[in-house]
Amino acid sequence: MTTQVMEDATSSVIQDIDYGRTIERALVHRSAITEVFVTDVQTLRPMAVTAGIHLPLTHLYYSDHRSRPKLHDSLIFLEAGRQVSIAGSHIHVGIPIDTIAIVNTFQFSMKNLYALEVGRETGTPRIDTDFFGTPARNGRFRKGRLVQRIYMGDVHVGDHSMDVLFLKKHENEILRQAQRGTPAPMSSEFTEDVVSRTTERVAPELVGRDNPLNVVLTEPEVIGDSVVAQVVPRFDNPALFDHAYDHLPAMTLVEAARQVAVYSAGTAGRAPGEAPLPVYASGFDAEFYRFAELDVPLTVSADRVPAGPERHVIRVRFLQDSEEIAALTVTVDDASRIPQLQPRNHHA
Template structure:
């Protein structure tokens, strides 16, 4: 087995980052303290910050995975990065806290997966962020922006994230939502657990790498030689996916559905008859969002099927509501049972 040296950070270590507590939850746009993962944000230079993050070891959602070795959830880093971008934009860039940020695209990839193993001691996690964009000449408002993040465990570079965002005032967002729907959008708090969609026919948790049925977001899968298509039916009482009331399915819920569909497709491809699926870890994501995912319209996700045998698969997924394709993602999954001790994943 080949052993490679882990990549080291080119950024000087910030020794005074506070890891003692998380930031005020409103700064991260969270309602529950347990869903805040940013501990401190400090300025590196104009339009650039570094942040400490907290990685909970026991969490209803982020700790619920069956693959071994047990690694930190990539979507925990993605959510932490999202929160760092929110806190940093408010405190260090000057974007008002009531601003609505709409994600258009993002790219996210984990590397050096050995440093993500729970219990390994590579040093405290942090995220370095560069913000790009300029306020409009007359209003001095930021209308859109881009951020680029590098994620570290101690000095080991473990991930990269970039995101393009549109900034709206609250009333502008309401006008946009009404224009797309033609009617006011309902809130997730107005529904029961499942928004009136089928609660039966949910995928078995082990087929999507989960133990807890609460975290399963797919139902009624249809498998062909070319694809896997399933209904997206998240539980609205899942506090990690629905920390507060939404008038749409948030982007992170669609990302979870894409992950589960990709794990289902790749795990099934290599599963002998009567055996559990392979331990797939979804390490990379690329996403484009075209429309809001409505709460009151059936949503499907379709994942390409993959051939068995490979240790890594890149899977294309498409989300549709009625005749509209509302989002497209690519997910890269890795068979962790064949993961080397050291690796430099792109």
Template sequence: MTTQVAPEIPSAPAELKFGRTVDRSLVHRAAVSEVFVTDIQPLAAKKVRTAVQLPLTHGYYSDHVQRPAVYDALLLLESGRQAAIAGSHAHIGLSQGTTMIVDTFRLDLHGLKELMIGPEPGRLRIDTDYIGNPTRRGRYRKGKVAQRYFIEDTHVGEHEMDVLFLNEHENDVLRHAQRGTPAPLTSDFSDHGPGADAGRQVAPELVGRGNPLNVVLSRAGTTDRSVTADVTPRFDNRALFDHVYDHLPAMTLVEAARQLSLLAVGEPGTTYALGFEARFSRFAELDEVVRAEAPLVRPGGGRGEIPVRFLQGDAEIAQVTVTVVSGSEL
């Protein structure tokens, strides 16, 4: 995909700082512990450079059975989201209270070796270009975010998003237009939404997890061609639900896609997710069960792509294609 890059500023940027995180409001997080961005610097009119410290241990992003351990692809995805929204507030002029709605995204990570976890927290640099034009009133309504990832000085991947920028009123209007009724909140439920059944939750080891809190699938079933499951995350998982939501956030669907992909491959201990390509057509509502389905894959090592569809009622609400790779690459 070709993107237009903003011109570089003539002066060299200052050295990035990794000593402390930015204000949590810049990345739309309630908990400081869920903030990974440590510095933001402008490079051009619509380009910023961001520092991210990748944690060595985290209750969600480090909870994987695959060995050797590598940085979680979803951690890098979340880092890109935080870098994009922080840069848009700090240097692009988006006001606080603006919501960034992702229509599509693509994350390509180059390989597992570049993501190996060392003895110290990882230093991730993200260069972000904002591509789009403001309205006559100077406000951005939609655009593209293009990012390049570097761990230390090694280029490890790219990330692109097509996004809408909505204020609180516009977001409320959109939600009501799609539903016709006010949307419930995660705070209206107990630990789960509808359809959850602790007795039918997928065993953590089958989806590459150790902690049942991080399992987002239940009622899994297989045929000779496909695997299906209900998406039933725990609302008290604060990595996925850091604050109150009126829908299942995109990251939860991506996690569900990864877990279903590991079920489809059948080798969760040696299979890693290395990339995602997603399209979201509707919000995943909280008050109706979301079903995920993917083709069954024969284990064979190497790389592969597994398309996952998400349905609510009779409507497809999202597609996430997961790039999986065998640990034999290491």
């Protein structure tokens, strides 16, 4: 009986989610309204929320993909999950709004990819989130973990978990000073006209893009069994740099990992000049060890691990000053097979 009551209460909360507008941008630490994807956050139970998600049909960054059929970008769900975790922690857990959350690790995977096809009426998107953590005696959370389930209507399409460290502003400044030893420059100080004179980025189509603004890699080089490139994002890309940073944010590293994985999987076994295979990045497993500095060259390398003809697993490492600062494992799927994975009238 208790279980049925809880299920009924949860169903009622989900039905009450407001999709009419996005929430206040300060609650998700974004500057531009166009970069806010959370429409509503509702309490499910103590330390658990559900949230409505807005998936724009056209977006400078998230809609810019060459693979067909056209699917909702996996990273918009990752970004939406990040935003839900921030807003939920402020509104329903009590984390102060000026708290800085440092991501240590995250695991993210998409499933039932057929339900992500743009134009398919699967249902409204939402993310359910459980927060885990024990406050200190003063009530402050020093670290925490969250677990999320992502839905399109009733179809379970993804899972995300993340471990974070919570810092006050002055604590973050101490940490940055300890790592660098000198004040860090801001991303707003790097102008594209200076960068473009010394950098030639990869052709967009080789990393699954159309718009050069979204390319974050220099020309990749095949060295043995690895693909190696430099990470040089466009600092005027409003999706990756919604506001000024003193480091490369985690989502920029995730995009670099995706692009080197797409390049590695899409061009493997292809003749020079031959169009890369269409692939879809469906999973990320990430560890971050240090901040990615803006003023030090950042190298990314990818090693492909065979996982079958329709799925590849790419191991990605980021190096600065010969030190590994982050490592990701990226899973990519053959995009051409996704619509055939389930019938169009399937309900999960």
